[in-house]
Amino acid sequence: MDLKTKIAEAAELVLLTNGLAKTTTKEIARAAGCSEGSLYNHFRNKEDIFLHVLRGQLKNLMGVLTSLQGLVGKETVQHNLEKVAVSALEDYTNSMPLICSIFSEPDILLRHREGFVQRNEGPHRANEAVAAYLMKEQESGRIMGDIDARVVADCVLGSCFQHAFQLNFTGKQESHEERFNYARRIVNTLFPDK
Amino acid sequence: MDLKTKIAEAAELVLLTNGLAKTTTKEIARAAGCSEGSLYNHFRNKEDIFLHVLRGQLKNLMGVLTSLQGLVGKETVQHNLEKVAVSALEDYTNSMPLICSIFSEPDILLRHREGFVQRNEGPHRANEAVAAYLMKEQESGRIMGDIDARVVADCVLGSCFQHAFQLNFTGKQESHEERFNYARRIVNTLFPDK
Amino acid sequence: MDLKTKIAEAAELVLLTNGLAKTTTKEIARAAGCSEGSLYNHFRNKEDIFLHVLRGQLKNLMGVLTSLQGLVGKETVQHNLEKVAVSALEDYTNSMPLICSIFSEPDILLRHREGFVQRNEGPHRANEAVAAYLMKEQESGRIMGDIDARVVADCVLGSCFQHAFQLNFTGKQESHEERFNYARRIVNTLFPDK
Amino acid sequence: MDLKTKIAEAAELVLLTNGLAKTTTKEIARAAGCSEGSLYNHFRNKEDIFLHVLRGQLKNLMGVLTSLQGLVGKETVQHNLEKVAVSALEDYTNSMPLICSIFSEPDILLRHREGFVQRNEGPHRANEAVAAYLMKEQESGRIMGDIDARVVADCVLGSCFQHAFQLNFTGKQESHEERFNYARRIVNTLFPDK
DNA sequence: CATGAATGAGACTTCATTCAT
């Protein structure tokens, strides 16, 4: 594995553990097993490292959302949404400290906001993907046509997002089973079995 | 207005504007119109100021939630929930940078997490209040007894929370009307008119 | 003496001894007997300290040049010019490392060039003052009207300037007497006794 | 052109453009179109490169001064001195940033001063050459025997040197014609036509 | 001889906190 990857992985670990504010270049270098100077052979500066790591977040969820478009008409809608919700819970929970950190440095956000929005990289992208899936299911007739797909997507992902936030806030850990149960409760409420 | 309040308000302004990372004691003092030394006559340290400001967030929403318990059986459920959602959107949007900042300083969170949970001060408290309201409405028979009150609460507040997050992330501003429309779409989806 | 003055004097000493490149804030602080942080309570940055010291150079010569305008028609022209030359030799010799240092940091020069020229602070100012004096002596009839006053001024100060440069370059020290003799040779050549 | 020459030329360009302080090995390598490592295959270190470039300065002037010794009794003295002055103005103007840079690194100067003086490499050498020429002209009877040749040399070169310094300081550019006029004014003042 | 990633020493600067006035 090349040093750049090693640095990125080390930085991710440190950032998620210590938060952006308490993540020092010294600590990243120590975790990557290289000198501080080496960081700057591969990244322009600390902000660059942070952004690199940030862009790598939510990979799992994004993968699920990509595959979601191919699941229109397959399995059950509930099952598909549960899969999304579980991934969202996992990724949001793991990434929350990193994603939130950007608000502690609004100038970084400002500098890259335009790019995020243009390249459609922000967390908002997930909601659009779920809404798109639901609209296709409406077309295919598996769910009623009069529901507000975007709102349903926002309810699923929003509740997962806030739940993940609160887990991080209170320091509680959830097992995979708990996550799955939460996902099912959400989906069941929005699409109750007859 | 005494100096302590002036400092707190100045700190809130600076924190929301500059983010925690770029909020310095010098800047707070300047905004409060006093010397840096004075900060320490009213607060133990910078962390103390931050926590003081943090505890003052979501005041508006919390007020609405308190009054909510008295609205059981009054107005319509939808109307009551819309009021909650609008307040949540407002407060979450305004407070997001501050609330999220805590994840950039996990040691502060760690030191105060227990207290937050014990005194029931965290943002999670809101969801409980809405769930409690909904359960009372179930008892009163205005809404079906078989819905999962906590999940509905999570959907309402979660979608608002994430929506507020994304507004802050993308830098978009919403008018009161847009906020109201979003709130109504959420509530309408969860409690559709017949 | 207040700390700002102490820092400035310490910085001047260090800058003249070590040159700009090897003058560190740590060294300035040590010489001033304060912490590095204190430097920044009185100066914006290292460049600011350098400029502050730079502006204080050639004080002696500038004083002589000011008084020179009052010497029109007094003493002898030769004597007056010798005084100028001796002061120039002294100040140029002492300040040469500092004055030249600015060419090792052209961006600093660029940033402040306009200001220097506008406020007439640069070393070029001395030549104008000597030329002005000579023209007044021409008007008073003590020296011939057909000589090029500016050129004579440039010869006097230029030769002193280059001489000072070369002393610094070769590391030779000159006694006051040697300086005086050099000054006299210059003036005698330009204004030979009958 | 071999790489050593390419590096030296690149270094000269960078040093004159950016100043010694902001001249990095990375930049020299970039300008030379080679790797940083290659610098060390041709020079011992950065200081070595700097000295190599420094020794190459004033080439033009030095050539004129060499030919000057052969001009005794030829052309007019004024004309010969004008040629010297023009070359001096050109070379001093171009080399000033580089030559002055040495005072920002006194330890380099200290380490090599002895060698400079012994090998007669410094800028002071020019003055001696002009003085030698003038003395020969005194012997040949073309100029009066009682003038101080060394002082005249110092006036010619000193005024050019300081003029070049001030041009660099104020950022003014001079045309060849302006340079020639300045040279003529200097020479005319020192050797007025009858 | 050419390369360029890795190094590590050290530079400048920031900032929360203290304390004498």
Place this chain on the structure above:
DNA sequence: TATGAATGAAGTCTCATTCAT
């Protein structure tokens, strides 16, 4: 209580030089 200069620890980043390829 109010001040604000002084502190010193710590952080980010630069850069000449080395060395394995």
